[in-house]
Amino acid sequence: MSEKLDSGKVFDYSKKYLQNPKEVKKLLDFYFSDKDVKNKIILDAGCRVGDYSKILVDKGAGKVIGIDLSKECVDAAKNRYKDIKKMEFIQGDIRNLRRFKDSSFDAVICVGTIFYLPPKEVRVVINEFLRVTKPNGTVLVLFQKEKGKIVKMARFIANKMPLKLYFLLIDKFAFLMKPAVKTLVGRNISTEYLKYDVLLSLKGINFGVPIKINKKFRVKTVKCEQCSEETTATYKIKVPKDKKID
Numbered sequence: 478m479s480e481k482l483d484s485g486k487v488f489d490y491s492k493k494y495l496q497n498p499k500e501v502k503k504l505l506d507f508y509f510s511d512k513d514v515k516n517k518i519i520l521d522a523g524c525r526v527g528d529y530s531k532i533l534v535d536k537g538a539g540k541v542i543g544i545d546l547s548k549e550c551v552d553a554a555k556n557r558y559k560d561i562k563k564m565e566f567i568q569g570d571i572r573n574l575r576r577f578k579d580s581s582f583d584a585v586i587c588v589g590t591i592f593y594l595p596p597k598e599v600r601v602v603i604n605e606f607l608r609v610t611k612p613n614g615t616v617l618v619l620f621q622k623e624k625g626k627i628v629k630m631a632r633f634i635a636n637k638m639p640l641k642l643y644f645l646l647i648d649k650f651a652f653l654m655k656p657a658v659k660t661l662v663g664r665n666i667s668t669e670y671l672k673y674d675v676l677l678s679l680k681g682i683n684f685g686v687p688i689k690i691n692k693k694f695r696v697k698t699v700k701c702e703q704c705s706e707e708t709t710a711t712y713k714i715k716v717p718k719d720k721k722i723d
């Protein structure tokens with residue numbers, strides 16, 4: 478992970494962007510019924526400004542803890558939801574969840590985040606998710622599938638550009654790229670989503686599933702604004718007693 482990603486600086490730029498709640502609900506409803514979530518304690522790993530945490534609470538979760546590297550996003554999440562006691566937001570790194578005891582969560586969700594880790598650190602993070610989740614609990618994690626040359630070239634350019642300049646260009650010209658990106662990702666996306674998620678995310682992103690996870694945990698990816706089976710590989714892991722998944 479680059480120094481800037483490590484400090485969460487890249488995602489500070491997305492603190493004002495709010496995901497479409499209907500699309501977030503669509504994703505969460507696809508993987509969890511309200512009964513699955515009711516009164517459960519859930520970790521939202523890479524929570525940004527709390528969009529997923531909020532829908533989990535709306536679905537009946539007992540408590541949701543959101544953790545994110547970006548201080549500005551975490552502050553925005555705290556401010557947005559200061560009146561909801563069932564939500565707590567912490568600035569931190571999902572590579573180190575030592576603050577949480579073993580088996581302290583019923584579920585961990587990690588949407589749009591694991592692929593910012595260097596591939597060799599993904600195993601560490603998944604082991605941490607398994608450690609903090611109860612046996613029979615759930616770890617939901619979405620990876621980016623491998624991409625073609627055009628996307629890899631765009632990532633190369635994004636990573637070469639100074640962050641401020643890159644963000645300025647995204648902000649001014651993203652709308653011009655919308656038709657091309659729609660064709661590439663195969664789904665409708667809003668200009669805001671394109672700016673603050675797709676394009677911003679190109680900085681530091683990694684593609685593919687760099688660790689072995691038993692095929693039985695692979696589930697279909699829901700089609701919504703954030704993902705689709707064409708672009709995303711989803712694993713819904715029912716945590717075994719021995720916490721081994723390969």
Ligand SMILES: C[S@@+](CC[C@H](N)C(=O)[O-])C[C@H]1O[C@@H](n2cnc3c(N)ncnc32)[C@H](O)[C@@H]1O
Pocket residue numbers: 485488496522523524525526528529544545546547550569570571572587588589590593594674678
């Ligand atoms: C594209 S956003 C996705 C946020 C949210 N889950 C969603 O889908 O809207 C990725 C988030 O992961 C966070 N992130 C990246 N690496 C992280 C790490 N090692 N530990 C904690 N958060 C991280 C970023 O700060 C950013 O807010």
